[in-house]
Every structure is written in C-alpha cells, then in structure tokens.
Amino acid sequence: MNAHRNDRQQEGPLTAAPIIELQEVNFQYPGAEVMALSHIHLTVQPGEFIAIAGTNGSGKSTLCKCLNGLIPNYYVGDLSGYIQVAGLIAENESVSSLSRKVAYVFQDFENQLVRPTVYDEACFAPLNYGFADYRERAARALAMLGLEPLKEQWIWQLSGGQKHLTALAGALSLDPDIIIVDEPVAQLDPYHARLIYDKLKMLNEQYGKTIIVIEHHTEFIADYCSKVVLMDSGTIRWVKPVQEALSAVEELEALHILPPQVTLAVRETEANRQQSPLYPITIPQAVDYYRAKLPRNPDHTIFDKAQTEDNSPSIPVAAAAVPLVHFDNVSYGYKTITRTLHPVLRGIDLSIHEGDRIALVGNNGAGKSTLLKLISGIRRPNEGSLSVCGHLTKHTSPETLSDYVSYIYQNPEEMFIEDTVRKDVEYFLKARSTEDYRPFVDEVLERLRLTPLQDRDGRLLSGGQQRRATLAIGLAMQPTVMLLDEPTASLDASSRREMTAMLNQLQGRVKATIIATHDMQLVAEWANRVIVMHNGQVALDTDQQSLFGHTAVLELAGLIAPQIAQLSLALDLRPPSLSVDHFAARIHSLMGQHYTREEAASIGTGSH
Template identity: 50%
Template sequence: MMHSKPLVEVKDVSFQYPGSETRVLNGVSLTVEEGEFLAIIGGNGSGKSTLCKTLNGLIPKFYVGEFEGEVVVDGLDTSKHDVADLSKTVGYVYQDFEKQLLRPTVLDDASFVPLNYGLWDFKERGKWALEVTGLSHLANAFVWQLSGGQKHLLALAGAIAMKPKLLIVDEPVAQLDPQHASRIYDVLKKLNEEYGTTIITIEHHTEFIAKYCNKVVLMDQGEMVWKKDVRDALCSVDDLVTRQIHPPQVTMAAYHINRDGNYPITLEEAIKHFRGKVPALYEHPFQTKTDKSPILSLQNITVQYQAIHKEMKKALKNLSARFYKGDKIALVGNNGSGKSSLLKVIGGIVKPKQGTMELVTNPLPNYSPETLSSHVAFVFQNPEEMFIDDSVRKEIEYYLKARKVHDYTNQVDQILVDFDLTDLQHQDARLLSGGQQRRVSLAIGAAIKPSVIILDEPTANLDIATKNKVLSMFNRLEAHVDTIIIATHDMQLVSEWAERVLVMNDGQLIADDASDVIFRNEEILQCAGLVPPQIITLCNELHFPHCPSIESFVEYWNLAKERGA
C-alpha cells in the first residue's frame, strides 16, 4: 500500500531545556509511515519522551527551550500550530495517566475531549472509545471506583475519542499486572489493524514489542541510533545490551547458546527453535523450609470497607499466614486481589475487622501503630511519599530521632555506605533519579532495623540498569532485617529473587509455595492472572527443570548437550 507522504517527518531536531548544558535531543531525523506500530526504546534520559512531545506540539509550545529543526505530522508543522489543534490528529496517553482523568464518571471522561471541541456527536464518540477499550459496561461508574488497569484503559479511551491518526502511549504496561498489560496492547493492536491508527509506544518491555510492534527506534543520549523492523531490532543484541536494554529472555538465551544471529523473538518461535535439541535431565524436587518459629503470624484476618452504596465489601477474607526468619517473600496477584490490604494490616496502617496478628509471640492488640512501626517497616511504591527533609542524611536520621535512638550517627554512616548513598547524603532526595530515590527509601526502611520490611512495587518504572542496582540492594537489606516481603507484578523479580510466593485472589490467599511450584500450576496462574517469565514458560513447554533465569537455562542446556553428546 503506497502513501504519498509519511504521517510523521522529524527533520534534524535538537532541543535543550532551559538551564541545561546538554541537548536532550541532538539532530534527530525520523520518518513514520501511516499504519506503523512503532516502539521507541532507550535507557532513561535517552530522549524518548522528549521526542514524542515534539509530535503533539508540547515542545516547543509548552516546554520552552532551544528548539531547532522541523516536525511535520499529517502535513502540520507542530511548531506553528496550537497543541489543541494538533490533539485532533495526535492522541497521547502519558506515563502518569491518572492526571488525564478529569470527569467524575467513565462516559463523561471518555467524551470530554470531543465535548470541548463542540462536536455534536461527543457522547457517541465517548461510547465508541469505551467499546474499543472494553469499558462499555462501566460507562456509568465513577472513575474512582476503577482499578489501576481500568483507569489506564479509560485514559486511552479519552485519547482516542477524537479518532486521531497518531496515538502515542508512554510506558503502557509500567504499573500493570500481566493480564491488564496484555489488554492494553490488545486494544492498541485493534486500533492499529481495524481502525488504521498509527501507534507509537515508549516501552522497556521487549516481550511486548516482539508480540505487537512492527518497527523499532533505538535512542541513545538524544540521538537516534537506528530504525529497524522488529525482528532485526530485537536480534541486534549487542546494540541493545550495551545500552542496558534487555531483548526478550528467549532471544537472550538463544544468543548465549549460539551467536549466529538467528534468534527467536517470541515464545512460540523459541519453543520451535529449542524443541528436541537436548534431552531433559532428572530434576531435584524443591525442598520447603520447615522453620517452627514464625516471626509474624496472621490468623483469620478479615478487612472490610464501606462501598459507595453503603454496602460492606471485604478486602481480606479470613486470611491466615506465617512468616519466618530469613523469608524472602513475593506477594503477587492481579490488581484488586487484596495485596495492598494485606500489606497495610502487616504494617499497622489498617486494623482488621476480625482476626489476630502475632509478632514474635505478642498479639497485635498490645501494639499501637507507632510501636508496631519499630518492628515492621513499610516502604511505599512512590519513594517521594517517604521524604520530609532536605537531604538524604536527614531523611534517614529523622526516623531514628523520632524513635529516640541514641548515638545514631555511626548507624547512619553505615546505612549510607550499605546503600551506596554516601556521595549523595547532602542532596535533596526529591531531586534524585528514580533509582536513587528507591535506594534512599530502602535505607530509611533498613535504618530502624525492623524484623519485617514490606516493599510495595520496588522495581516499578525502572529501566534495566537501575532495576539491577535496586536488586543488589535487596541482598544488602538482608543484613538489616529478618524477613522481606515484596508486593510486585514483576514476575522476573519473583522467579530470580523470591524463595516463597504468596498468591492473592479476591481477598484470599490461594497459594503459598516456591516459585517453581507456583509457575507450574496452570489453575493458580489462570485464577490470579499471573504470566510467568518467558524463560520459565519455555522450560515448562520443553519439560526442562525450573530455570529461574537466562543464565540457569543456558547452564542447563550446555550440561544436557554435554551429557547427550
């Protein structure tokens, strides 16, 4: 199908924010044809989001700075047209999508943009957008009643109600469980294939790129390195890895086994690629720990709250669990399963309607939340919510002073060393990068030397390099606490780090076992909306033993090959 003109033409564009000494975009040129499904990849600070903001006129109209070059979208020069005019052609779903939800009910919100343009069919457009995103059944619901995944779909509905030719989505799956993440991409695929919408996503998750996109642009330090077809792009392993971008796990496994450039990029391709090449060896069953003295014990915990029509809803239903010294626990389940309620009970933030909690053989009623917080530290998903002072050192000191810890200076010095924060100790934590902020929040949690530390989505929104740094901090955390509980959607983190996995669904604990057992239980996976990491699904399909990482898969493959030779 021939197009006389590309939909997007970026010509030699450079941009520098005021006060910055370096250009965040440096001579970028890019052509996007109508109907493409394009992923833009690159590490933090590579210029991905800045490039996309030139396409809807936010740069240079809203974010001022030194702008050079030309951006033309659907024949419109973006520097010469208002953002409002361009938004008829360019829809945009931002990473912080909740800020785009402006009206009280779902249909009102989906219809809001066409209503503002005075279009007579604004409500029909809103209904169409809800139909495409699968939210029609929630048209009359209040926005605040929606789950995180539903809110993301609603932001998407609001962005497509004008039926734009180009839709840009920044980090579509960053805060979502695997099921909701696939739903977002399925909607994007439908828009692309059925309605001809050109899609650009900014994405870290290459498994989704392999499955849904057809073109990939690689950005690095404000420059465009290349634009390639998706297969060529994801098989350019060296280009990606040197920039801290991880190709799909199956691609990396094939790359490490035989560097011939012919790698699978999807799970289906990998099963064909690897099947029958080596025999499956005997597997040693997992031995469960049998520690008789729990540090923390929950018995028949029920939590309920009042819903909008005054009926009582149960967030936790008669839940019992035990946590032992040395436990490294992942708490998983889809959005709305009760994970947050459980964490808040353990952290003393929510008092259960019924049931008991014992902390080292003392029942919960003997503790006020303040006393409990000396034994249980809660590290929030958004680190900034924990910051109340003007330097990293003072943030850590604050919690120790509040607990009247004497001679805390040496303790703070050691914590700064352990979490690689000594050089940052006099900086304001709110001005640090996302990964540095995570380390500060972990340091605050560790400083009080709690028995139990709870981490809520500690790797959300981090690029691969930053995530690896935070993962290494978990190992240091073990020296300061007895038990670590992490609530996460990151199944790779679960498989590589956790020794126990607690699976939540509809306010109940439906499984508590080792990750290899959980990831083989189809019924549990289906019920809780869990999708194992690619490498584990590949092992299951090939009848291999449980390999929690690419390294362990390659090691097993080489051993099996050696024995089978």
C-alpha cells in the first residue's frame, strides 16, 4: 500500500482529504477462492449519510471492517490498496486508534455489550482509553440518545431497541467522526427500527457525524439516506444519490434487491414510462404522485367489496375441533437479581388449530420468543396450564415434546452442532433410532436445495443458506407444530422470497406453523392469522387483512404496516392492499382500466 500512500502525501496535507477515501483496495480471506473485495474505489465527504446495499455475501461488511482496522488486524487476509479514514492512513493504525474515529455497531449488537448497566457500558470505552472525563463523555452520549432515564438499568432488563441504543452510546462516548451501523433494523420491531434511524439522522444533522449503514431494507434507505453505494460480488457497482439509486428498479431487482414497495407500485402503474425515470421512493412522494393522477372522489366501493369477499383470508378455526396447542390462563416470569418476579407473559388464553399459519407480532420484549419456548417445553408456565398435542407441558420433558414440535432459533448458528449440514439434519432421526432414514434426509435436502451444501459446516454458510439449513433440521424432525423465531431477519430480498416460498411448502408437512416476526411484509404475504402481543398479553387475534385497520393496536405494539398498505390508506383505499400487484390492479381500475370481481381477486394474490 506504500505507493498509494506516498502519492497521496505528495498531493497535500491529509486534513484536506475527504473523511473516507479508498483507492484500489483488494482483500481476500485465507483459503478463499475469490476476492472478498476487488478494485474498490470510494470517496465519502464529511457529514454524508451513506447506505451500502447489496445481497448477502456481496462484501458490504468486509468493506466496513476495513475502515476501523478489524481487517486486517483481527480478520486476517491479503489486503492491498490505499485506505484513509478521518485523516489517518489505515495501514499505520491499530483497531484501537481507528476506533476513536470510527464507531462500529455490529449486527449482533448484544455481543458488544460487556458491562452490567447502561451507564457502565457508556463509560467503558472512554475509561479504557484513559480519558479523565470518561463520566462526562458517558453522560453526554446517553443524553444525545435520550437514555438518561435508563442509565441505572441492568443490560439484561432492556428491550432489543434499548440494547441497540446502548451499544451506540458506548461507541458514541468516544466522540467519533464516523458511525457505522451494520443492519440497524435486523433484530428490531418496526417502531424501534424507526427510532434507531431517527437517532442516526439527529447525529448526522445536529452533530455533523458521518453515518454509514449496511441495509437491506430500501424503505429506510429512501427515508433517511442521501447516497447509495451498491455492491456486487466484492465490487462497487456504482455510487448514486438516493433518488436515482432506488429508481434503478430493474437493475436492483436483477441483483435481488427489493426497491421500496411504493416505487414498485409506481413502476407497475406508470402508463408512459420514460427511458430512465426518477420514481417516487417514499410514501409522501407516492401520495402526491397518485393524488395528481387519480380522479377526484373516486367510487371504488365495488372493487373493495370484491377484495373483502374474495381475497381476505379467514382464521380456519373449527368450533368443535380439538386444538393442537391450548393456553389456559398461562403466566410466566423469572426472578430478578433482587429476587422479585419479573413477569413476561400474563394470563394467556389461546388455542392453536390445524391449518393455522400464525404470525406472532409485537414490539421487542412483548413475550413472543417466550411464548414459543413455552410451546416447545424449553420453558414451563409459572401459572396456568399449557397442552401441546395432548401433553401437559408441566409434566412432559422437552425431549418428549420434540416428537411433536420443532423450534427454529432466531440465531441460526445455534442450530448447528455437527460439522456438516447433513449430519445436523440427520441428528434427530439418529437419536431416535429411526430406521432407514437416509432416503428421507435426501428428500429434505433436495426439497430445500441443500444437496450441494450437505457436506459443508452450517456455521460457515451464508445467512440465507443457514436459514434453509435450519428449516431442513426442523422438517427432518417431522413435527406436528413448527415454531420459527425471526426467520427472515438479516436476509436480502432474494433470501426473504426463498424463505416465504419455503414456509408455503410447509403446508401438508406440518399441521400448524407459528412465526415470531417483525417482518410485516411476511405477515401480509404468508399468515392467515395474526396474534399481536403487548406487555406479555394478547392484544389482538385477527387475520392479516383486518390487522392494518386496527391503528390503535398497531401503535400500541410498535408495529408499522407495509408501505403498500400505508399508501393504500393514505389514498383512502380500504381495506388496504397487501401486495404491489393488488394495489396496481386497483389503481388501473380507478383510472378506467376496469376489472371483473374475479379478475380483481386473482390479481390481488401477487406477492411483491
């Protein structure tokens, strides 16, 4: 890297350089056959709000780890090229010195929380750097993020959103010039996801911080970022202003990146498409666009009636049917450090029947994961009774319940205990001494497109591949009830589509599926029943079409409807559309391209 460094030093003082500059940067992990980064050139000006987009494995995280010294000082490999960050030449610096300039909040942010309380965590970095004013730095960081009321809280008592902000405060206490956040919304409910982005926007606009986010969700990019860096196979394909970047719909879709739903809607309903149009990319822009296009006070009653009758799923619960899972006044809590009981679930009465495809939604800390663990037998109720496939869980071991229930963890790495995917899929069957299980394992692997990966270690697969592998592990258990915790978290658009398709394939394989999720688009596309949880209780039990009409419950539970549903409601199209295809059909109808009731209902089954 010396040649590049010397060239830059001859041009003038480093203080005149952009805050980030990369020239001809290449990086290859040990043993890898291809370059993780290839011929990277990137310039970032102070105060920019940048999104780095791309599919899983495109090099986004690798690029950002070069900026704070984790590559090559921690993640070793062959690195070449010129990297300048906040006036420092990266090859001359350590992770410690670069971290004073570059704050990094990881995707698995809970793993970077190392102190017992919020205040201790905020003090940790400046204290270890030897700053005499470490207390003042911690207090200032907490104040900037509105965390003063939580300063004495134990870390393990915080919600996911509060933990994410605490991790950000710990990095912010060093007063860095640059803040990098990897997948800000991956593990958060929609409300806290917006809160994190609002805080980043405030740090950018009021304190002049340069913000870089690694993001799959283009609706957040549209609302908050000013520029997009698009990565593909370890290269930077282009850098564009956000409006131009997200209007490149065909190119993004070809790279399996899902543009905002409102942008797709305009693309589908645009009568006279220009060669390179700039589409609306936010809900307000789309509302203005359609209000200028649609006739005044349109009469769309018949169309909405068709949708309600033909396209709104109902909850398939037979009154006389024996439930697969039944909660009878179930409560659960755990003892805190002060020996008092902290309630997690309160008085749950709930029945789950054959045919249910349940989306379990609510804000972080609402009790969703705990409810799944109770069904699986990992946890047992403190009060009330819970029966699963005819067995009372308080008298039944988790091993026995696993004959009926598969529980797929939120973190897929926790599902891998063997050194190959095939061994992990076979594990349960071998433990149960199942005869001639190999043909069945072959079928499961083939069904989930894992046959080429069956001899690889599951922990070394990409995020999407790991999700497929964990689903195979669950399917191989031949369960009656399948439980999945955040199955689409951290997946790119292509992997999310794959996961939705695989969930649809569970029909006929399992009798009921329950997913705890923050992915409201998954809720709209897959579920036939939605259970909203808040503060350890069931706040609403409905179908996905009716869900988005309960605005008070959505607000209470920190939920935000998918963009296309919000756009429908803003245009007074009720009930709201749950897919881009259905929305486009309604718009065409209102603009004079009429459909029969049957055509409208069939068009409404699209899944953009």
